Amino acid sequence: MRLQAVQVEVCVQDGSEEFTEAGSSGDEFAVSVAIDPVITTETWERWFQDWLEALQPTFSPIDAYELSLRLTDDREIQQLNQQYRQQDKPTDVLAFAALESLYPEPDELQATLPLYLGDIVISIDTAQRQAEGQQHPLNVELAWLASHGLLHLLGWDHPDEDSLTRMLKQQQDLLEIVGLHSKTR
Structure with missing residues (x-):
């Protein structure tokens, strides 16, 4: 089964506090790292x-999904981590699942628009350090973190070792x- 649409908004922050944006048009973007x-x-x-x-979620009646992906730095992700998780330190990835909200969309919207899954935020600074530690390219680490964020948007969690093992x-x-291939973590 082929999904009708997956729309990804990519907003990349470089070190200069300015943003380079690329939408669903397929425009390329570059990052200072x-x-x-x-x-x-x-x-x-x-x-x-x-x-x-592959995951075959069944949340959208039209099999269309949308999410937002933001690649940023340690400073911004630390602010988000402090604000939303009360942890004043950088982290590698944060996922903000829209499906956890208690505001259901009207049936007519669900039947015509992609279902918004939420936001994934990844720190390129942390991803770079982790890629070096895992001895694989940065793009593999970014994909690893994005897949982790996606699973969270779809309701996966890892409160114990068994669920973490399944998620990994x-x-x-x-x-x-x-x-892509990553060394087993």
Whole structure:
């Protein structure tokens, strides 16, 4: 089954406090840190499309989903982590699931528009350090973190070791779907 639409909004913050944006048009973007090869919006969209196809969520009656992906730095993610999780430190990825809200969309909207899953925020600074520690390219680490965020948007959680092990295995499977490989964590 092919999903009708996965729309990914990518907003990348570089070190100068300005944003480079690329929407669903497939425009490429660059970041001040070296992402080799550059992950284009089209690539992100394809990865999320493939992942959602594999995971087969059933939340949308028209099998259309939308999410937001933001690549930022440690400073901004630390502010978000403090504001929303009361942890005053940088982290690698945050996921803000829209499906957790208590505001259901009217049936007519659900039947015509993609279902908004939520927001994924990734710190490129932390991702770079983790990529070096795992001895794999930054794009693999970014995909690893994005897949982790997506699973959270779909309701996955890891409150104990067993659920964390299942989630990490699912992330490994998702990376393999898009042709990437990570060392087992």
